[in-house]
Amino acid sequence: MSTLGQEVAVTAASIVVSAAGHRYLYLRLVKNVTASVRLHRAGQAAAVALTALVPAGVLAAEYANPTRIAWLARPAFGWVALAAYLLMILAVLEIPKRLMARALGRRANDPDTAVKAEQVPGAAQFPSSAAPMPAENTGCRPGTDTSRMVDRRLVLARSVALLATGTAMATTGYGFHRGLGPPDVKTVRVALRRLHPSLDGMRITMASDLHLGPFFGRTHTARMVRMINDTSPSLVAIVGDLSDGSAEDLGTHAEPLARLSSAHGTFFVTGNHDYRHDIDAWIGTLADYGVTTLRNTRSLIAHRGGAIDLAGVTDVEGERNHDAPDYDKALADRDRSHPVVLLAHQPVQVHEAARHEVDLQLSGHTHGGGFFPGNLLVPLTQPVTAGLATIDNTQLYVSRGVGASLPPIRVGAPPDITVIELRGV
Structure with missing residues (x-):
């Protein structure tokens, strides 16, 4: 394969990887934590824009005058660093999150504490694998065990998103401070x-x-x-x-x-x-x-x-x-x-x-x-x-x-x- 062909292949692969990573971030940080259609659309637009920003920044840093494209390269690679930590932290949190979600599901299905789905109008339309949302949007009666399960899953999803975002931002901020600061x-x-x-x-x-x-x-x-x-x-x-x-x-x-x-x-x-x-x-x-x-x-x-x-x-x-x-x-x-x-x-x-x-x-x-x-x-x-x-x-x-x-x-x-x-x- 020619050098040009290799570069095209690498660029195409980076776009695919970037798109997959940003979709995952959208699901975990936007779709799973809110029922707002407006926020969903904003998150999708941001994911598309950031997917394009990453390869654009890489290509600019590779081929353009670095002093003239700093306005593009700096936000692109700043986001690359933050996104990398977001992905790593969210991946680590997947296991405890799934275990806790499974525990909530078992509790909801316990016949001694749960309300049967047919007794709760609209509850059957909310499968356990779907994105959590407020109880009033699911048809669950406020105060029922099913609505409380929904609320707890929503709290869990939001807690994981906030923890991952806070940790990633703090780590990335420290990393830039240390990397751009004076050496030892x-x-x-x-x-x-x-x-x-x-x-x-x-x-x-x-x-x-x-x-x-x-x-x-x-x-x-x-x-x-x-x-x-x-x-x-x-x-x-x-x-x-x-x-x-x-x-x-x-x-x-x-x-x-x-x-x-x-x-x-x-x-x-x-x-x-x-x-x-x-x-x-x-x-x-x-x-x-x-x-x-x-x-x-x-x-x-x-x-x-x-x-x-x-x-x-x-x-x-x-x-x-x-x-x-x-x-x-x-x-x-x-x-x-x-x-x-x-x-x-x-x-x-x-x-x-x-x-x-x-x-x-x-x-x-x-x-x-x-x-x-x-x-x-x-x-x-x-x-x-x-x-x-x-x-x-x-x-x-x-x-x-x-x-x-x-x-x-x-x-x-x-x-x-x-x-x-x-x-x-």
Whole structure:
């Protein structure tokens, strides 16, 4: 299938999924909680509009100038986040809700307490599976057990809807506050073999996943630069996914990177999102800002008789753009008397790094899972979700990143800037 055909198929699938999700939300949050025909029509219209909003926002974020379509992308992805939590919470509440509804039904059918349907005019027109509604609209006599059952089911449906809506709004609001707010600053000590005593305490301040675009712009970059400079880094590493747009559209939003200050400079490697637009244009723009791109290359970082090799490989997505990671090129013929630190966007690249006897790999990409259930999905494709681990004798540190993919919410996975403090063994 051609690239265009794949994109059409993905768009069509997203519309189908969006429509199914919005129908479910309409049933649980509108139809099942009110008998008002006017509110039913309003809910149906809202479901149709939101079904269209989601793919429109996704396509706009993918193909349009992010700074010009923020008015569309922000509400679209804000709703995506809220709807995701609504669906998850409602799904979880389905089981207790059904159990309680079944208990109410059994009570209504108890011959010692229930009124037979034929004794209640209109009661037979209200099957137990139908949407609950006020007793006066069902033909049930006020005060009968059948009318009380209807009232209790209505209260149950409304309680579930209110609980789900309140919880989802609070969680989404917190997620946006955390995701768009300042990242945490962490210090992680990493012991390296063969590290010269003069480099003991060397500080590599790393940031990943800026994701410049509809939600993150120049202000976001400037704040990150100030926070990095406050760590007094020996060198700065930007580990991929700089942008969700082109250098032409967003280059000025990356300009504060020119003010990064460190003893040995600022280095960048590509991430998968960076290949969605002209990567060469971005590399040229970063060079103008004093940022060195390690494109299957390495740089010797020497200090007072000691040295480390700082290497970088392109992201695995580069294979589709004739820019595949080349570990042999980046790591061959190095001086093995001192350690090598590899910058690679995706943690999964550590397996190849280990085969080349890399001492430490620094990565991003995962966002720490971002928000539930992302933390459960990351291990399906990556060896580490966040933090420090050892894979086949190579140490791997994975940052949660300073930005986020769309939607930019963080729940249980706060953004971070990490200071890697090198220590000798």
